[in-house]
Amino acid sequence: MQNEIVEINSKEVVVKEFRGQRVITFKDIDRVHERPSGTTRKRFNDNKKHFILGEDYFVRNSDEAKEEFGVTAPNGMYLITEQGYLMLVKSFTDDLAWTVQRQLVNNYFKQQTVHSITYQYPVSPAALESATNAGRLFERIMKSEGACPHEIAMVVKSIFNQAGIEVREQFIKIPAYEQLALDIITR
Template structure:
């Protein structure tokens, strides 16, 4: 399932009517009609954010190529996580509920979860002490080559790295230590979970993440020792 492009306003992730209709596989008019029929249940600032005038024009400019609704609209509603829930309730289809759960886990809350992970990663402090990170990076690249995995840099939204099939993409402009960890992390996924398919769609995603996380730390430690030993001989 493909995630919609990230749209944020005032630090809050939202969805346009077009995006939520596309995700729930309904027409935009159905989302608008849901809102009209259940207007008393929708609370501004909680379920939706309303834009008009200069604020709407500024928002459209920042969207670039994201389709909002009609280009000449004078009023725009942006739906929050709780707004998306009310629409799922109104539609009450298996597809809407399935997509809503997916959006909660991997669209609305991924930013919050990643900030928690970032603030509690003890290994990132350890990575600062890697002796000769270039050589450790080369060792990881050799491992990737041996596994038939291609590694490349990419412009990623919401992630520092991604693994798909036999390819690893690492976000541009990371520090060398961050690149090392992300490469080790995705290689750990590729080696340990090679027959698990798309892990992001599974309920046990957090277990997969924690397992690869620990394995990455151990892999970096082992390679650091190898590099240090090689220097002394």
């Protein structure tokens, strides 16, 4: 996710993650809060005794910053967690700060839930016809061999799935009378 970008206060912020959580840099905080460069670092240093390393912030040396984030940081790089950010900007009390804080918490630190989407691609008429013909052929052969209807349905479903046509499970149910027979056999 290193290339994901979130817009905060009309400024693009590249999402940074470290140890499974989103983090932000002093430079990014200064930029989105429209503060002079170095403001956030100064506030952090003034209150460093209140911050917990590994909980509120992480430190990467210059080599690690370059390797992990592609950032040249001669003095190392501080990565501020959401908790550290909220503590750090307590002193930013102007109206813009309140707006930016809300945007950062809701749009940056809270990772967006990824929803799985299944796409049904259009199936060509030729593929549909081929699958239908194969299904009918297997149905005739399996009936002649004495296969149960649900077994035939499972094979036909497999043929359709291979052609890219989804057949839902609800259409492949073992009839109650066959289920009773199966229960008797398995006892």
